Amino acid sequence: MATVELKNLRKTYLTEEIIKGISLSIEDREFVVFVGPSGCGKSTLLRMIAGLEDITSGDLLIDGQRMNDVEPGKRGLAMVFQSYALYPHMDVYKNMEFGLKLAGMPEAERREKIEHVAHTLQLEPYLHHKPGQLSGGQRQRVAIGRAIVRNPKVFLFDEPLSNLDAALRGQMRVELSALHRKLGATTIYVTHDQVEAMTMADKIVVLQKGVVEQIGSPLELYHHPRNLFVARFIGSPPMNFFPAIFQGGDAAGSSVQLRDGSTLYVPVTSPGILPGTKVTVGIRPEHVELAPSGPNSGTVEVIERLGAITLVHVRMSDGEIIVVQTDGAVLTDVDTHVSLTLPPQNCHLFAPDGLAFEACRRHPLAA
């Protein structure tokens, strides 16, 4: 049982404010992912929770207790570092034993715990190897083992997979998810990789410049991004954007005119928006459809064939590049003239201040 609560947490280095008042509740057993571009403050926030960075102001509560001034080792947390940070002079067994020994656990109990964890993580053959003799994946497992063996209330992960190659990263992602289900411990995970965020999280916290942009389930962020930043950040390849002019709206939707004169009736509400306002239409590459002729025409500039899918990069008449994700067998070739169909039910509208218009109907998977 462990809940984590951040109340208006702030961090200032000299005169620069890095974390600008973050409030957040993390439920027991929840897997929360902090995601955002480099320098958004996600690692700093994690380190503040860990106790490795001082909290300038605000409160950090773990299980309802204020932890701001508690030593890192006494907060009941365990952390897995990006560089693994194993003790190079100790073998795997001693790496896992270190924290238990400091806590004064009797030797027999230590041995039992370490052997159990080593079994779970398939580390038994390496217990007496030094970290230098292990591969990247094995070191990662040891780092996770060192965290698990202490039986912490909350696990903290700081970009733990970013030093692994793509194949191993995929495998470890699945293993971590399975491990989380098995242990059921509250987990806070920092990454800049949105695939990790989407696949592992119960709840994603999108950060930018020390501010929370949106908190929600992966599919909520995907289907109902709160603003342009989240819309652009979540989803790969990123969402396409078209400039448009707002024409009017009612309870069932809003009408906008695109640059080429065509109009779209998007099912989003638009209270308080005046006709003539410049807005942005967003649509994900997987929702754009290719047509041989019609409005929104352009020329195919690049084709990326990934086997199962094809990414078609279309240069529009106004010079913008729009990416279309279509099936692997599409025959379109470079320099072909194509038109794009934008199904209105998959379009998003953003006001001039970047905030998204409320959808008339929530997506069933993101209710």
Add this chain to the structure above:
Amino acid sequence: MALKTKTSTRIGVTILGWGIALWLFFPIFWMFLTSFKSEVQAISTPPKLFFMPTLSSYAEVFERASYWHFTFNTVIVSVGATAIAIALAVPAAYSMAFMPSKRTRGTLLWMLSTRMLPPVGVLVPIYLLARNTHLLDTCTGLAIVDMLTNLPIIVWMLYTFFREVPAPILEAGRMDGATRWQEMTMVLLPLALPGIASTALLSLILCWNEAFWSLNLTSSHAAPLTAFIASFSSPEGLFFGKLSAASTLAVAPILVFGWISQKQLVRGLTFGAVK
């Protein structure tokens, strides 16, 4: 063609390297050689490279002065000064490397700047301090002064070595529940051991060879080997045979010790492969 140029460059560099090494080593070699000459052979012109070796200079040196007494003092002073310096420098370098403040850089530079002052500039105050605290001609007094003179360099070296240790490893220790002290002694020190060993070795060598303070702050009771050498240089004119014998005896222990530990020293100087 390229390979040929490379080979010739390599031969050239090798010859140059050996040349410089021999040039640096020559005085020690000549001192060693002279110590086995008679006084007449020692000052003969042209200098003799081949001669009948004799131990007479050594015999006379041992007869005139208590070599072991001087050696004992040197060992006590060097080891003592090095041990205290390392004990003080480790926590200082640890805090500077891992918890730097706005003034860390300035402090480090200031510490180094104390080495830029010629020791003679503080001779009188230090002499008076030693006299007033009854530390003149004591091993304790000399060890304290040697320790303080070397402390800035030791802190600097340790600071450089500690900076090579990735901070997350220490943070992992802190997450595992280690106190600052445990973090330093159980995580940092084992990792930085090669660096600490080479720093200690350097300090030992500096203390062993230190002459200025030895000659000014000691006379008989606490006089170390440098004073032993000096005692053979002046009163009755220069006797190169005996002077060389005394010098050889004085530098031999540290030379042998340095030779044995050179592997450690090199490891310390190329320290950094801890990741």
